[in-house]
Amino acid sequence: MIKLLLADDQALVRGAMAALLDMEDDLKVVAEVGRGDEVVDAALAHEADVALLDVEMPGMDGVSAARDLHRALPSCKVLMVTTFGRAGYLRQAMAAGAGGFIVKDTPARQLADAVRRVHQGLRVVDPALAAQSLAQGDSPLTDREADVLRSARDGGTVADIARELHLSDGTVRNHLSSAIGKTGARTRAEAVRLAVDNGWLLS
Amino acid sequence: MIKLLLADDQALVRGAMAALLDMEDDLKVVAEVGRGDEVVDAALAHEADVALLDVEMPGMDGVSAARDLHRALPSCKVLMVTTFGRAGYLRQAMAAGAGGFIVKDTPARQLADAVRRVHQGLRVVDPALAAQSLAQGDSPLTDREADVLRSARDGGTVADIARELHLSDGTVRNHLSSAIGKTGARTRAEAVRLAVDNGWLLS
DNA sequence: CCCGCACCGTGACATCTGTCAGGGTCTACT
DNA sequence: AGTAGACCCTGACAGATGTCACGGTGCGGG
Numbered sequence: 001m002i003k004l005l006l007a008d009d010q011a012l013v014r015g016a017m018a019a020l021l022d023m024e025d026d027l028k029v030v031a032e033v034g035r036g037d038e039v040v041d042a043a044l045a046h047e048a049d050v051a052l053l054d055v056e057m058p059g060m061d062g063v064s065a066a067r068d069l070h071r072a073l074p075s076c077k078v079l080m081v082t083t084f085g086r087a088g089y090l091r092q093a094m095a096a097g098a099g100g101f102i103v104k105d106t107p108a109r110q111l112a113d114a115v116r117r118v119h120q121g122l123r124v125v126d127p128a129l130a131a132q133s134l135a136q137g138d139s140p141l142t143d144r145e146a147d148v149l150r151s152a153r154d155g156g157t158v159a160d161i162a163r164e165l166h167l168s169d170g171t172v173r174n175h176l177s178s179a180i181g182k183t184g185a186r187t188r189a190e191a192v193r194l195a196v197d198n199g200w201l202l203s
Numbered sequence: 204m205i206k207l208l209l210a211d212d213q214a215l216v217r218g219a220m221a222a223l224l225d226m227e228d229d230l231k232v233v234a235e236v237g238r239g240d241e242v243v244d245a246a247l248a249h250e251a252d253v254a255l256l257d258v259e260m261p262g263m264d265g266v267s268a269a270r271d272l273h274r275a276l277p278s279c280k281v282l283m284v285t286t287f288g289r290a291g292y293l294r295q296a297m298a299a300g301a302g303g304f305i306v307k308d309t310p311a312r313q314l315a316d317a318v319r320r321v322h323q324g325l326r327v328v329d330p331a332l333a334a335q336s337l338a339q340g341d342s343p344l345t346d347r348e349a350d351v352l353r354s355a356r357d358g359g360t361v362a363d364i365a366r367e368l369h370l371s372d373g374t375v376r377n378h379l380s381s382a383i384g385k386t387g388a389r390t391r392a393e394a395v396r397l398a399v400d401n402g403w404l405l406s
Numbered sequence: 407c408c409c410g411c412a413c414c415g416t417g418a419c420a421t422c423t424g425t426c427a428g429g430g431t432c433t434a435c436t
Numbered sequence: 437a438g439t440a441g442a443c444c445c446t447g448a449c450a451g452a453t454g455t456c457a458c459g460g461t462g463c464g465g466g
Contacts, residue, residue, distance in 0.1 A: 009308070012308070013219065013220075013307055015223060016314075017215075019219065019226060105212070105213055108217070108221070111215060111219075154392075154393065154396060155393030156389075186359075187358045189355075190357065193357055
């Protein structure tokens with residue numbers, strides 16, 4: 001009997017996936033959490049064998065949670081189950097020790113198999129997504145450029161970003177300009193969108 | 204036996220919800236679709252009693268699908284099940300003839316009850332969301348302002364928007380300025396974010 | 407040690423944006 | 437008929453933005 005931990009911020013989806021997985025004879029959901037920072041404690045308390053983690057969660061993102069969990073309980077495999085097939089997410093999730101990565105677009109009947117494979121130590125990755133991730137390469141942004149883009153996400157002015165990051169206006173403009181150049185965008189907003197779509201703004 | 208139609212673009216979520224609902228003795232999922240423009244046909248073909256619709260879907264948004272479905276098959280009740288509790292979505296969904304509106308944050312065990320209530324003709328609405336919707340009022344944006352904001356979403360320049368909408372640069376700037384003023388934003392990007400968050404950019 | 411590179415800052419420049427004041431057409435309502 | 441409001445355009449202006457050139461600081465690898 002494989003013991004499962006479910007982590008997803010949407011209670012309805014979480015419960016529905018629990019119902020789906022509990023229908024399998026060899027699987028059992030032993031814990032459900034709605035926040036990233038509750039993953040490790042729950043996994044330890046219930047000795048989970050496989051953890052299904054969403055990427056977008058309050059408290060802590062799923063990739064960071066996977067990293068912590070991999071350290072705290074190496075026997076527990078991780079299967080990332082996420083809405084967005086961002087290549088950057090996949091890359092970072094694998095680096096964080098995840099055993100599999102599937103998007104919520106995949107047919108429901110494949111989920112149980114994916115769990116079993118991850119439990120056996122096999123890697124489960126969407127082929128199309130893997131190809132995209134390989135072709136696209138790693139994030140071209142420096143840490144600071146990513147910081148600035150993150151701060152620019154909610155639409156503030158240069159002055160707002162400078163205040164938030166304790167930088168000079170000019171420095172913020174330089175980082176933005178550099179990020180715009182690297183992403184091939186023509187606008188700050190476009191650069192933000194591209195970086196988000198590629199999953200470059202996680203950590 | 205209440206016959207259900209599920210519409211959600213994420214196959215995994217759709218299948219999981221089907222599993223959850225099929226566990227109830229009086230409910231049966233008779234059809235699943237992944238696109239908004241397939242809702243009406245599927246509902247007619249299977250004579251669904253209740254349709255669970257997501258708002259964000261390819262092909263056609265869930266609110267428009269609800270409107271069409273309400274016309275084509277008035278006996279079929281609609282329960283919107285969506286990720287984002289945007290007040291504007293709720294308002295437009297109810298105007299489109301939806302019988303209920305719940306977010307995916309709600310506990311899984313409440314879903315079956317919500318379906319039954321909607322089937323009986325009762326209204327099911329998240330109280331907090333209803334209050335927010337009432338307090339916030341309707342969209343202050345004119346059609347054109349919404350168009351311009353929609354076109355500004357992907358971060359293009361004024362010239363890009365003007366080309367896309369066959370308008371003059373100055374007119375676009377005027378609409379943007381007006382939208383910025385009405386939303387209380389200080390930047391185009393901020394105005395876009397606010398409008399999206401409030402669900403003002405649907406149709 | 408020296409080089410490259412990320413990082414922080416300054417100053418200057420052309421361009422883009424957001425705002426304002428106009429003036430025009432159309433529709434809907436009184 | 438008159439009024440109000442959405443819609444489109446023009447022109448002008450201050451301020452914000454994106455770009456460039458430049459100098460300076462650390463840190464790691466060759």
